[in-house]
Amino acid sequence: MEKLTNNQAVILKGVGxxxxxxRYEPYFEGIAVPRGIFRKDEMSPLPGDIIQYSLSGDPDIPYVIDKILPRKNFxxxxxxxxxxxLLITASLELPKADFFLIDRLLSYAVLLNIEPILIFTKYDLIDNQSEKKSYDELIANYKPTKFPIFVVGKNYDSDLKNLKNxxxxxxxxxxxxxxxGKSTLLNHLFNKEVMLTGDLSTKAGRGKQTTRxxxxxxxxxSYIxxxxGFQAISLTDLDLDPQDFTNSYPELKKLAANCQFNNCTHRHEPKCAVLAATPEEIHPNRLLRYNQLRNEIETSRKY
Ligand SMILES: Nc1nc2c(ncn2[C@@H]2O[C@H](COP(=O)(O)OP(=O)(O)OP(=O)(O)O)[C@@H](O)[C@H]2O)c(=O)[nH]1
Ligand SMILES: [Mg+2]
Ligand SMILES: [Zn+2]
Incomplete structure (x- = not known):
């Protein structure tokens, strides 16, 4: 994040x-309403926006948002x-890891210029063969991507410091x-209860998802x-160029340099370096899922 000037701040949340x-430096916190113009412009302020503000003269809501600075992404x-x-979190125990969701989130992040980080939780619960297998499988699928991987669990904090850094x-x-365990990890990072976790929300009878x-x-x-809502992301909503989707796989992109065709889809082409690759270069299951996702993207496209 860039350093903010005296009349700039970050939006933490918007309610009603x-x-x-x-703002961290010099420290500032305040409540603001946007100037009327945003409503007409369709560009409404979002959490994460860096904005320019000024005094409103109203003691109840002391500031107005004058301008939203250009966004890196939204x-x-x-x-x-x-x-x-994006901290893409999957469990080594239950719920069973959803590999398609992880793949989608990884591509989504890359395509929107967001750095993805993989976090595998509940390492403390690995005590039988099936959980050990799910650990090996996750690592084998994602190690070739070279995206950072952190493993965490109750009383297992060795990666926590690196994650914090x-x-x-x-x-x-x-x-x-x-x-x-997203909220659990967030609370752990903060060292306090900022978010309701699964147990609490069940007790409060509020169903599964806690935060609205x-x-x-x-x-x-940082801002965390x-x-x-990230479960609901859909790559077909982005109206992607299928080749851009392919390039969002770092391990494919690397191997593709040696394919015969430079627009190789890595599905059936002769002399395809991806199809000839080893499981350490790209995991066979990730390649299978890639095929399915690319098919979905191609068929959803309106030409
Ligand atoms: N043993 C163990 N339990 C964990 C770990 N992380 C989370 N849990 C438990 O898993 C349950 C769900 O954790 P949450 O942090 O609420 O999960 P969440 O990802 O925030 O879930 P949503 O808010 O519904 O998306 C809780 O009962 C946690 O105590 C872990 O590393 N080890
Ligand atoms: Mg939660
Ligand atoms: Zn190829």
Whole structure:
């Protein structure tokens, strides 16, 4: 994140047309409403937006948002802007890892210029063959991508410090299935209960997903969001160029340099370096899923 000037701030959340603003240096926090013009423009302020503000003269809502600065990226669902990093979280125990969801989230992040990080939770629960197998399988599928991988669990904190370092000074969000431990990890990073976790929400009788609105939490020079809604991301909504989708797989992109055709789809072409690759270069199951996802993208496209 760039350094902000005296009249700039980050939007932490928006509720009922009011926005909570925050800045680390020099420290600032305040509530603002946007100037009328945004409503006409369709560009409405989002959590993560860097904005310019001024005084409103109203003691109840002391600031107005004058301008939204250009966005690095913005997501429609969950609605937020300027995300630097996506913490894609999967469980080594239950719920069973959804490899398609992980693949989709990885591509989505790459395509939107967001750095993906993989986090595997519940390492403490690995005590039989089937969980050991799910650990090996996750590592084997994603090690060739070279995306950072962190393994965490109850009382297993050896990767936690590295994770903390990686997210310094970044706007980050959690993504992954319900119950994998996103809120648990967020609370662990903060060292306090900021988010309701599974147990609590069940007790409160509020069903599965706990968080409804998007909120960024300032944490050691970073902004962290515990965002519901990433499960629903759909690559076909992006109206992607299928070749751009292919290029969002780093291990494919690397191997593709040696394919005979430079627009190789790596599905059936002769002299395809991807089809000839070893499981250490690209995992066979990830390649199978890639085929299916690319087919979906191609058939959903309107030519
Ligand atoms: N043993 C163990 N349990 C964990 C770990 N991480 C999370 N849990 C438990 O898994 C359950 C779900 O955790 P949450 O943090 O609420 O999961 P979540 O990903 O935030 O789920 P949603 O908010 O529904 O998306 C809770 O009962 C946690 O205590 C872990 O590393 N080890
Ligand atoms: Mg949660
Ligand atoms: Zn190829």
């Amino acid at each position: 047309g009011q926005y909570l603003l925050h 997501l429609i669902r969950p609605p937020m802007a300027n995300l630097d990093m 990686s997210i310094k000074n970044q706007v980050v969000a959690f993504a992954g299935q319900s119950g994998v 609105h998007i909120e960024l939490f300032p944490f050691e020079d 969001a515990d965002t519901p």
